[in-house]
Amino acid sequence: MLVSSIMRLQDGDQGDDDLDEDGPRATDMEGRVEKYIGVKVSFTGQGETQSMKQLSGGQKTVVALTLIFAIQRCDPAPFYLFDEIDAALDPQYRTAVGNMVRRLADMGSTQFITTTFRPELVKVADKIYGVTHKNRVSRVNVVSKEEALDFIEHDQSHNVE
Template sequence: MKQLSGGQKTVVALTLIFAIQRCDPAPFYLFDEIDAALDPQYRTAVGNMIRRLADMANTQFITTTFRPELVKVADKLYGVTHKNSVSRVNVVSKEDALDFIEHDQSHNVERAKL
């Protein structure tokens, strides 16, 4: 395991979780940025697998992400804003979520150049 990359470790962990899910499904799964270490093609594959499993098993998958691949397969999207020490959770459109991600990624690229 020490020789695996972060993305490879993520794939191994997800494989185990998905195998358990097929044998003993839970009503929902909560994933926090599982796609952060994955390359785009693997993020797309994970998103498609989550979509298929959610459709087949009547299970909810709740994920946090800053990547477009999981947003594109989601049924419902929420945005969390923070202002004056208060967090707000709002339903957002897929278009708004993708715009936010694009802006966030371009902002991070600009910061990396500094």
Template sequence: MLYDCNEQLQQFRHVKKKALDCVNFTEQREQLERRRAELDGGDQKIRELVSILDRRKDESIERTFKGVARHFREVFSELVQGGHGHLVMMKKKDGDAGDEDIDNDEDGPREPDPEDRMEKYIGVKFLREVLEFQVSFTGQGETQSMKQLSGGQKTVVALTLIFAIQRCDPAPFYLFDEIDAALDTQYRTAVGNMIRRLADMADTQFIATTFRPEIVKVADKIYGVTYKNRVSYINVVSKEQALDFIGHDQTQNAI
């Protein structure tokens, strides 16, 4: 029987034994193709989700920018009598080669892009890369950029932006460290009055260190910091005591 079986098998000696594995390979191929189709479908859904999130992100950035820009104009006109200023959003479109090709978008309505290209913001990590300030302290002539301003004027612009953001999304408290050091008397007075109004209206606490009388005059509570034997001491002082100290300090500095 064994001999007969071997003789019969000899009839199939031209058939490759591995050909019998084709059935298994075919099944594996079909499974892999189905898996690839599932992955392709998942990839498409992920790309659609990313596109939706990017669009919502851009809409949120623009909405926030328009609110801050509106308040920036209002605050600047309050701090600088007769002056005006506005913010410009710096954008770059897909396909632009360098940073020179930038869209300047103010807070007004924009026309739709005829080429339907998604606009990209240059960045949000560093504010100076995103926003451009254009201000005029006299209300006449061309507006100036930050590079053209003096130290005191830059301080006014920076405070204007902080107060504009505060009006959009107030924080519980703000800590200012000698923000009035480089300001003229008129701007120190304007900043002090604005802090007083915002503290009353927005229920926000402002903590400021200063050697100038304008902010002291509008403060609710004043602390004097003294230094003795390498130790700092903090004590509550009256407004009169604080103003006397500031007046004496300014007299000493003048001498």
């Protein structure tokens, strides 16, 4: 994926709702504060770019994760907490994200905590917790990878329409 340009809105500019026609604006030498109003990306590195509002939910997820992982390489945090980052992704992208999280966790002292109802992130996890709720009380227990995968398979079979 290639981020080709970041569009800026300078103080005093009104901006518009159709950011697709705007390109990057020149920096103002009068000291105006610039505000970023959009990003254009290309998933092939060639051809046309698309604005964020033109992307699917899965593509938006990939762009957001790309930004987070780029920041993590430059200035890693001790941990990251992701809530169902794989929900909008196709299986091959969930696998790629799981492998990337695993690789980044192995490279440094960063911990990744994720919630998921999909098997791809469970398969690369070191430790898995199951959360149950009964009689208005939640319980958190360590579960095996097999138990987690069985739960996910059972949960998905109930949610098929």
